[in-house]
Amino acid sequence: MLNLLFYHKQGLIDKHGRFNYNTIMKKKTWIWVLILAAVVLAGVIATIRISRRSGTYALITVDGELVERIDLSKVRESRDLVVETAYGRNIVHIEQGAISVTEADCPDQICVLMGKLTTDGGMPIICMPHRLMIEIEDDGLDG
Amino acid sequence: MAKTKRLALMALLTAIALTIFVIENQIPAPVPIPGVKLGLANIITLVAMVLLSRREAGAVLLVRILMGAMFAGSPSTLLFSAAGGALAYAVMCLTVGLFPENRLWVVSALAGVAHNAGQLIACMLVVKTPGVLAYAPILAASGVVTGVFTGLAAMYLLRALRKTKL
Numbered sequence: 001m002l003n004l005l006f007y008h009k010q011g012l013i014d015k016h017g018r019f020n021y022n023t024i025m026k027k028k029t030w031i032w033v034l035i036l037a038a039v040v041l042a043g044v045i046a047t048i049r050i051s052r053r054s055g056t057y058a059l060i061t062v063d064g065e066l067v068e069r070i071d072l073s074k075v076r077e078s079r080d081l082v083v084e085t086a087y088g089r090n091i092v093h094i095e096q097g098a099i100s101v102t103e104a105d106c107p108d109q110i111c112v113l114m115g116k117l118t119t120d121g122g123m124p125i126i127c128m129p130h131r132l133m134i135e136i137e138d139d140g141l142d143g
Numbered sequence: 144m145a146k147t148k149r150l151a152l153m154a155l156l157t158a159i160a161l162t163i164f165v166i167e168n169q170i171p172a173p174v175p176i177p178g179v180k181l182g183l184a185n186i187i188t189l190v191a192m193v194l195l196s197r198r199e200a201g202a203v204l205l206v207r208i209l210m211g212a213m214f215a216g217s218p219s220t221l222l223f224s225a226a227g228g229a230l231a232y233a234v235m236c237l238t239v240g241l242f243p244e245n246r247l248w249v250v251s252a253l254a255g256v257a258h259n260a261g262q263l264i265a266c267m268l269v270v271k272t273p274g275v276l277a278y279a280p281i282l283a284a285s286g287v288v289t290g291v292f293t294g295l296a297a298m299y300l301l302r303a304l305r306k307t308k309l
Contacts, residue, residue, distance in 0.1 A: 029246070032246070032249045036249070036252050036287045036291065039256070039283055039284065039287050040284040040287050040288060041284075042280065042283075042284075043280040043281055043282075043283045043284025043285075043287075044280075044281070044284055045280075046280035046281075047280045047281040047284070050277045050280065051277075059274075061270070061271075061272055063269075063270070063271060064270060064271025064272055065271075107217070108172065109171075110172055110175055110176075110177050113172070113175035114175045114176075115175070123176070123277060123278070123281075124274050124275065124277050124278075126177045126266070126270065126275060126278075128177055128219060128223070128266060128269065128270075129217060129219050129220075131269055131270055133270050133272050133274060133275070135272070135274040135277075
């Protein structure tokens with residue numbers, strides 16, 4: 001009852017007890033601050049969780065088609081794999097437990113800047129202009 | 144506002160948006176996450192929507208995206224900015240009337256999330272791998288942050304423009 005009185009004073013409900021959406025939209029800045037902050041927080045937490053997913057197999061795909069599936073834990077000597085397609089050229093560096101793009105002839109260089117994707121996790125490497133994607137196959141044993 | 148004046152204003156806003164878009168493209172990405180950028184040109188879309196109308200803002204946005212791809216991008220960037228822009232525009236149209244002008248940053252935040260969602264969908268269609276969904280949470284978060292920023296910028300710009308008795 002006290003609650004209802006409070007809502008009435010705030011203009012959230014009218015005298016018939018109906019919710020007044022207009023007032024909510026107009027008055028309640030903090031509701032939106034809270035909702036938007038929650039989205040940001042959830043996004044960051046989810047991303048941290050996702051980047052902790054681990055596995056030993058790295059999948060390299062172009063245009064959704066598998067180029068190579070590599071067991072990163074069994075790489076003895078590091079090597080460079082040249083992925084050249086009609087879209088462009090990337091040099092993928094494969095080493096024990098990690099994979100990265102070291103060279104790309106695309107303008108944005110995001111895939112190079114993303115650094116290493118390791119068997120302990122990390123975000124998938126995407127080179128949008130070349131439709132190239134490198135991800136760690138989830139072995140389902142994550143905490 | 145007279146018809147000629149509206150047309151002149153639209154042309155002016157398009158030119159400004161295009162300039163912002165091209166300059167922003169020259170700056171290297173602040174964080175190495177595909178799809179994350181400030182989207183400063185959205186300030187102009189918001190201003191056009193408030194000062195003019197939804198339809199006219201849509202025209203400004205369409206011309207900016209097409210010409211932006213011609214000046215700065217490639218066919219693949221056109222696909223992403225078009226998918227993001229279309230979804231952001233739809234959300235803006237639906238929500239801009241629901242909020243008062245001093246709550247424009249909420250509209251912009253929702254549009255920012257929609258923009259990134261559109262880009263992610265386009266990305267999934269291109270790469271054809273569900274793995275790109277790993278980027279959904281961080282793109283939602285960055286859409287809110289950049290959206291609030293551009294929304295506030297648009298609000299201050301509108302305030303300043305009103306003082307000039309445009």
